[in-house]
Amino acid sequence: MNWQLLPQFAITGLLNGGPIALIALGIVLIFKSSEIFNFAQGQMLLIGTMATWWFASPEGMGLPLPLAILAALGVSILLGLAIERFTLRPMTGQPLLSIILMTLALSQFLQGLTILIFGTVQRNFPVIFEVTNPYKITLPFQYNGNPIIVILKQNLVWSFIIAMVCVLVLWVFFQYTNTGLAMRATAEDHETAQSVGIRINRVFGISWAIAGIIANIGGILIATASGLDLSLPVVVLAAFPAVLLGGLESIPGAVVGGLVIGLAQGLVGLPNNDFFLGPEMAQAVRNSAEIVPYIILLVVLLFRPDGLFGQKRIERI
Amino acid sequence: MLKVNNIEVVYSDVILVLRGISLEVGDGQIVALLGANGAGKTTTLKAISGLLKREDGAITRGSIEFDGVRLDKLPPEEITRLGVSQVLEGRRLFQHLTTEENLRTGALVNGNRAETRRLLEQVYHYFPALKNLRHRTAGYLSGGEQQMVAIGRALMANPRLILMDEPSLGLAPLLVQNIFDIIRRINQESGVSILLVEQNANVALKTAEYAYVMETGRIVLDGPATELAQNADIKEFYLGLTQLGERKSYRDVKHYKRRKRWLG
Numbered sequence: 001m002n003w004q005l006l007p008q009f010a011i012t013g014l015l016n017g018g019p020i021a022l023i024a025l026g027i028v029l030i031f032k033s034s035e036i037f038n039f040a041q042g043q044m045l046l047i048g049t050m051a052t053w054w055f056a057s058p059e060g061m062g063l064p065l066p067l068a069i070l071a072a073l074g075v076s077i078l079l080g081l082a083i084e085r086f087t088l089r090p091m092t093g094q095p096l097l098s099i100i101l102m103t104l105a106l107s108q109f110l111q112g113l114t115i116l117i118f119g120t121v122q123r124n125f126p127v128i129f130e131v132t133n134p135y136k137i138t139l140p141f142q143y144n145g146n147p148i149i150v151i152l153k154q155n156l157v158w159s160f161i162i163a164m165v166c167v168l169v170l171w172v173f174f175q176y177t178n179t180g181l182a183m184r185a186t187a188e189d190h191e192t193a194q195s196v197g198i199r200i201n202r203v204f205g206i207s208w209a210i211a212g213i214i215a216n217i218g219g220i221l222i223a224t225a226s227g228l229d230l231s232l233p234v235v236v237l238a239a240f241p242a243v244l245l246g247g248l249e250s251i252p253g254a255v256v257g258g259l260v261i262g263l264a265q266g267l268v269g270l271p272n273n274d275f276f277l278g279p280e281m282a283q284a285v286r287n288s289a290e291i292v293p294y295i296i297l298l299v300v301l302l303f304r305p306d307g308l309f310g311q312k313r314i315e316r317i
Numbered sequence: 318m319l320k321v322n323n324i325e326v327v328y329s330d331v332i333l334v335l336r337g338i339s340l341e342v343g344d345g346q347i348v349a350l351l352g353a354n355g356a357g358k359t360t361t362l363k364a365i366s367g368l369l370k371r372e373d374g375a376i377t378r379g380s381i382e383f384d385g386v387r388l389d390k391l392p393p394e395e396i397t398r399l400g401v402s403q404v405l406e407g408r409r410l411f412q413h414l415t416t417e418e419n420l421r422t423g424a425l426v427n428g429n430r431a432e433t434r435r436l437l438e439q440v441y442h443y444f445p446a447l448k449n450l451r452h453r454t455a456g457y458l459s460g461g462e463q464q465m466v467a468i469g470r471a472l473m474a475n476p477r478l479i480l481m482d483e484p485s486l487g488l489a490p491l492l493v494q495n496i497f498d499i500i501r502r503i504n505q506e507s508g509v510s511i512l513l514v515e516q517n518a519n520v521a522l523k524t525a526e527y528a529y530v531m532e533t534g535r536i537v538l539d540g541p542a543t544e545l546a547q548n549a550d551i552k553e554f555y556l557g558l559t560q561l562g563e564r565k566s567y568r569d570v571k572h573y574k575r576r577k578r579w580l581g
Contacts, residue, residue, distance in 0.1 A: 178421075178428050181414075185422045188411040191371055195405055197397030197426035197474060311413060 004143050005270060008150050013266015014259055015152065017242075018160035019221040021258025023235060024242040025167060026214035028254045031243075032187040033207040035096060036088070039103045041215055042233025043110035044083075048076040048216030049125075049223050049232060050118045056126045065126055069220065073213055080212030084205050107233070114230065122229040129155035129224060159221040166217055167255055170210070174251070183207060187249065238265070241293035245300055247310025256308060261293045268292050318344050318510055319365070319401075319478055324379030324389070326357075326364050328372070334360050336534045337379070342478060347504050347511045349521040349542065351555060352531035358514040359406055361531070362480050365512070366403045367393035383478070398426050402476035406483050406514075408467040412456030416447055419455050419466050423473025433473070439507075440469035443499055461492040468496070472503065478510045485517045493517065497524050518555035522546045530555075 023041065030038045054060035055068035063071065087106060091099045135157060139148040174180035186193040186203045193200050222235050242261045246253025268285055288295075300308065319342040326335035335357050342348045352358050363369040364376055365388060381388040388396050397403070402423070410419050420440055424433040441448040444465040450458060455466060464484055471479050484500065485493040497520050504511055515521035522528060522542045530538040530551065538545070545551050 178425055181418060181421060182425050184414060184418075185411050185425075188413060189409065191368060192405065192409045192411065193422075194371070194393040195366060195368060195397060195403045195409075196422050196470060197394050198422070199394050 004146065004148060007139055007148055009266045009270045010263060011150050011152065011266075012156065013263045013269075015156045015160040015262070016266060017259035017262020018163035019218050019258075020235065020238050020242055020262050021255045022163040022166055022214055022221070023218040023239040024246065024254040024258045025170065025251060026211040026218065027236075027239060027243045028246070028249060028251060029170075029214070030207055030211050032249045033183055034088070034204055036103060037100050037248075038211065039100070040083070040107040040110055041211070041239070042236035043107045043114070044076065044079060044212055044215040045219035045222075045236070046114050046230070046232045047079060047110060048072055048212065049219030049228055050114055050123075051075040052216065052220055053123050053125055053223075053228055054118065057123070065128065068126075072220075073216055076212035076216040077209045078212075080208035080210070081205050084208040088204065088208075089201065111230070111233065120230055122227060125220075125223040125228040127224070128220075129153075129158050131155070153225075155224045159224065162217070163221060164255075166214065167251075170214075171251060179203075179206060237290065238262075238293055241297040245293075245297050245307055247307030249311050250307070250309035253307055253309030260296065264292050264296055265289045318342055318346075318384060319512065320382045321361070321365065322380045322382070324361075324364055324381060325377050326360055326369065326374055327377050328374045330375075334374075334534050335364065338364075338531075338534075338536055339379075340529050340536065340539070342510050342512050345504070345508045345510055346527060347501070347513060347525045349513045349515055349525035349528040350531060351515060351518050351521060351528055353516070355533075356531040357534045358531055359482055362403070362482050362512070362514055364389070365396075366401065366480055367391055367396045368403075397474060397476075400474075400477040402471035402474045402479045404464075404467045404471045404479065404481040404484060407486060408460075408463045410455040410458075410463055410466055410470075412454070414455055415452050416455055416458065416462075416466055417451040420447075420469050420473050423470035424475075426474050432475075436473045436475060440472055443472070443503060444469055460487050461489070461496070464488060464492075464496055465499075468500070468503075472507075472509075476509060478512065480512050480514075482514045483516060484513070485515060485520065493520055500524060518551070522551075522556075 023045065027038055027041050030036055052069055052072035055063050055071045056065050061068070083106065087102060088099065091102060131154070134154060135152045137150045137152065139150060141148065174184060182193070182198045183203050183206065185196070186198055186200050190200055219232060222232065238261050239258070242257035243254055245260060246255070246257030268289055271286065304310070321338060321340045323337050323339050324335060325333070325337060327333050338357070338361055340348070340350070350358050350361060360369070360374070363372070363374070365381055367388065369375070370392070376389045383399060383401060386399060388399070388401070411422060414422070417437070420437060421433060424436055446462065447465055447469060450462060455463065458466065468481070468484065481500070484496050488496065500511065501524055503509060513521055513525060522545060525542045528539065528542045528545050529536050530545070538548070538551070546556070
């Protein structure tokens with residue numbers, strides 16, 4: 001076993017977990033306020049990122065990047081609001097399963113819409129972070145007398161930082177603003193929220209708008225690392241287990257879930273398990289980055305059915 | 318101030334639960350609505366607060382007016398914003414929020430920071446016990462404390478009328494007395510009108526000025542609370558007293574010698 005590479009893979013994985021955590025947070029946000037599991041989050045991400053590309057690229061509007069991102073965020077907000085207003089509000093009072101299936105249909109619809117508008121070509125997403133100059137960090141311990149150096153791409157580090165800043169901003173928003181309070185109250189009980197005068201339709205609209213913003217930022221972060229094409233929504237396959245792992249309605253849970261999933265995906269990539277697994281098995285493990293989140297999820301849910309940070313139902317007897 | 322004119326309420330288009338309810342709450346009054354389980358008291362409150370619409374209920378006849386504004390077509394959140402707050406049955410706090418956050422949700426309708434702080438102080442003035450519990454998770458408070466938070470939350474909206482659904486539910490007799498003392502004080506000090514739904518007729522009649530008695534979706538009797546407390550039927554069926562003021566033994570009751578003198 002080559003322990004020398006362990007820190008490199010672990011840290012890379014952890015940093016990769018940042019954007020996953022952010023995307024997971026978008027799903028948690030909507031689930032918290034309306035108990036709807038939003039399967040269309042990946043497609044919201046795709047549309048937002050495509051819009052960013054279109055506003056920034058010379059083939060589209062050719063705006064400077066910061067302006068393009070702002071414009072795209074505007075599109076994402078409108079998309080979120082439109083989804084809430086035109087697809088979910090008419091479904092109010094319908095069984096939850098129907099609404100959830102509707103978000104599944106919505107994901108297909110949005111995917112198709114993206115193809116119609118932007119085509120199927122792979123796009124060159126504008127470069128945001130310097131590519132050529134990775135950070136080199138020497139860790140303060142040694143292995144077999146060799147210093148351990150971790151090399152991190154700039155976009156990896158900055159994506160992580162941006163994702164975590166977004167999480168922090170959202171947390172402050174929830175904890176300390178009136179709108180945040182209204183959203184938390186609505187998340188607990190719609191009827192009681194209405195009875196204290198909270199306009200819950202507006203709260204739902206705000207949740208979807210914020211989910212749109214988060215999806216857009218998450219999409220941009222992912223696209224800077226892996227490019228932009230129609231397969232972008234696949235990243236939510238890593239975010240879903242992160243959401244469930246953390247507990248469906250927990251913000252810290254989404255963050256921890258995202259990081260754990262990132263870490264796990266990083267670690268299975270470690271190229272030297274041959275020692276005790278044998279070469280074929282080791283290869284299989286390395287190729288399992290997509291399913292490893294679900295394996296972890298399965299194990300966690302066996303012991304903690306509400307996820308790691310899921311709300312404990314308070315019941316008075 | 319609040320006028321309910323002959324309303325009829327139907328659930329799921331077929332189940333008739335209120336058959337022509339009329340009642341009135343004047344400025345600064347405490348009015349009690351009494352009745353047994355299933356009489357339609359809570360439904361009447363929900364018709365006024367607009368929460369009926371969430372439960373597939375509808376007002377099919379009559380009207381509800383608050384200071385001349387028709388309430389029966391408005392959604393619940395707008396009714397609250399007009400100055401009609403509610404204390405729902407079973408307290409219904411936001412369990413995972415803290416005490417103070419729960420109280421602050423009540424003030425979201427005005428959203429002004431200074432005003433919110435003033436109202437918070439007012440609530441802590443009525444319920445000093447809550448001040449020490451302000452950072453506690455509401456779901457873990459005791460029943461009495463939760464009821465205080467629920468009433469406090471209603472006060473935070475600075476309402477002109479509070480609809481209270483069974484504030485005595487599940488509380489020890491001493492606590493019930495406490496809560497009702499505070500309800501009376503709130504009414505006297507801030508002039509809020511209160512429409513009180515209660516099963517505990519004894520304490521309700523002592524607190525209210527005027528009372529209505531409901532049975533099977535109708536109002537069967539109404540009058541000033543002191544008069545109703547003297548009414549023989551009310552004494553017999555709601556206060557459990559004979560004319561001499563003694564408790565009655567079950568043996569006498571079970572023969573149903575007395576019949577109610579109203580038509581249910």
